[in-house]
Amino acid sequence: MGYVAVKGGAHAINNSVILYKNRRLEDGADIDVENIKTNMRQLINQVMSEASFYDRDIAALAIKQAEGNMEEAVFLMRAHRSTLPRLYYSTVTDTREMFVERRVSASFKDIPGGQILGATSDFTHRLLDDSLKELADGPRESVDCKEIPFNYDLDKLPKVIDYLEEEGLFVREPENNDEPDDITKKAIEYPSTRSQRLQALTRGQTGAVTSLGYAEIRGYGIASHPNIGECRVGQQPVHVDLDDDYGEYFIGDYEVTEIDGFMPDLDEDDSDAGEKDLMIKIGYGLVFGQNETKAIAMSVLDYSLEHPEPGVATSDDEFVLYHIDSVESTGFISHLKLPHYVTFQSKLDRMRQGKEERQ
């Protein structure tokens, strides 16, 4: 009999995993994935958005498995995403065709098509509601409303920027028909392109995107207050083109939040020419599900990255894009607790070397 390797590690981590999984069920009843899907809508929205993976069923499963931990749920979905081949890209979809469920403008009181308040937590009072301790069978109150004549179709509402464009206060950027990059297929190389930035921002951790957007407007970037030209929440149709004889196929609607953030800016064509016209520029935000705060912060960061100011961290694409991804930041921070015995031994050697030389 020779010496054999100690098999401690495998046993220990196996038990650790079992302990962790058991804890969920030790003090109460199991929960149905379907209940998570219908009750935890906002959590699902955030998870799908950060995972860049639109599937409410899988998101609900991930949330259950992660015991409600956002980072873990996003991580589970991203890892699952890695096993799926990308079969098609959707064709260009126009948010003017969104079936609008909610739509507000902070810039104009009267917008063509009107403000549509829809469902929002904005005006709930944040008082804990004891009645929720009891299970309900269905909605407790019904909406009180009456029908009024409405001259628009909800899937053909005009956009607020159309009005500004007519006034000459907003100049549409020349259409850019470059094939967008796919950051899940090709790593971002810097300087980044706009399509890379928009993808990275919409996948960004909600908290990180919000914090950086906040820093940008609070004084570390454009120390000015953007106006939300239009905030839309609704169902966006998606099509794919299989290059067969039948044209595009409709594959479904997905819920999105879209923000046109109005940023006052000087007309660039007149740089250094003395008099300048104030123009509206757009910062753009679009995220899966209803997640208005993240979408607004995204629009702020989109703008700051499109119009970089030297020395401003929130307009440095490397600073923003390298640090907002949930899976990357939580992974690297948490890896610090892994064993680093070998490198620490190397550091000790250097510290002792210094001491010896001084003695």
Added chain:
Amino acid sequence: MPANDEVVLSLRDLSKKFGSGCDYCRGTDAELQKNMCPECHTVYAVRNASLDLYKGEILGIVGESGSGKSTLMKTLYFDQEATGGEYILPGDASIEGNACDVSSQKKRQIRNEQLGMVYQNPLQGLKMDFSSVTNIAEKLIASGNRNVGQMTDRADHFLEKVNIALSRKYEAPKNFSGGMQQRVQIAKALSNYPPILLLDEVTTGLDLSVQADVLELIKEIQRDMGVSMIVVSHDLAIIRMLCDRTIVMLDGRVIEHGITDQILEDPQHKYTQQLVYSIL
């Protein structure tokens, strides 16, 4: 007259514009609003500048802010890329033709071995958190020196030359006064014995007595080391004290050049006349 007729640096129609230009301003003698094209707002920071720098001389460049003199210096040191014209360094046989056209790798080599630069703002020229010795060694390391002892010896030599006590050599320039920081910059610029030294408003913002020290040091370097220098300043007194020959820039163009005394005694261009008489 220059003491030596060997040219060490020569520019022909060097230009630096910011903007793409248009049919109007690309014409050879289009009227600009100061240095900007009235049609497309392209800024011509340097416009067809030509000059020769002779071995061992100090050439002055004088002009108001916005005249293009600092931009010209930045293109000479490759901090900015020229948009046209020729930049010839006859002293370095490894450069074929126009130095504006060589690879970025070669440009770094020219910076490290042929040129020394002293910026108006020491922040641009120094690593403020690194020790002074390391700052001076930087150009030596960049040009391939891998011997610490040799490099610290060289640093000591130049720190002494610029009158900084060796007891402070491990200190970072951020702890130093403005005049000391400029002297560390000069020591760094000289560390590789470059044939050409570029000095951009190096005494601006310093106390008068400190200014005099630094100017004296520059004179001494010219005398002892035979380095050729280009000195940019808006201050005619400094130009008068240091420079053998002087060129005057206005709105990106060289409008007058000649022996310094001649230019100061008998300015030809209307702008130079204004400049000279305003300080008398």
Added chain:
Amino acid sequence: MSQNFAFLDEHSKKEIRRKTLKAIAIPGYQVPFASRELPIARGWGTGGLQLTLSLVGREDILKVIDQGSDESVNAVNIRNLIQSTTGVKETIHTSEASLIQSRHRIPEVPLKPFQILVLQVPMPEPLRTVEVSERKTKMLHGDKEYSGAFIKLFEQIMKYGHITDDADYPVMVNDRYVMAPSPIPRFDNPKMNYNEGLILLGAGREKKIHAVPPYTKVESLAFEDYPFEVEQFEDKVCRESGLTGVYMDELQDEKTGETYYLTNDTSYMLEKLNEEAVNNAGK
């Protein structure tokens, strides 16, 4: 849910292999790749793991180590994932393995031709501490402008009297690219020089692959009068095996409070102990 062989879909594996080939063709150069999310956290070895998963075939014999040990929890965890998605054979013996994934160590047994060592890399950019911007470091590599790396070491000498970089000590590969060798101890740097196996380095979070092909010159950065130094274990003896001249773990005897040393590469120590046992039995 059912999984693919080696977890990743085949398109992804192909892309990673293409980028790996590029990395081998340009020794020491960091090739960007579209790093996938894996079931193991970013920063926990996903770069190395993606290399392993894209390369592993049914015939491979796999060894996974962390901190010199096959039984470290992180090594076990990674090996379990590879095993459960591929079913390949595993070994603890360096010489038996065709594919070795490691964190923080190059094994003491030298690599042989056709062996592949995959190292996990947290920070692939050796110039990051002197230049924070990726687009600038990319230009510096392009121009072979490495004075920043040397200035950092020079400043350490000025401040502390010696170089203080410890693990992840930068190397020059094939006289062209300065490379971060991953946080291996300096002790392991010389093992890379003209080694006979293929060394691949993967950074999952930073999305880079780099490589040291077989028989490639790898030189640790240093000055003529301040040469490169490895960790000192000259007077140390492994308490278990009596080995010397290997990288050691420093441990404390709980009873006596004494410091003692053990060979860090545990499978190597085991092999040596068994050789000795066989020899003793033969006597």
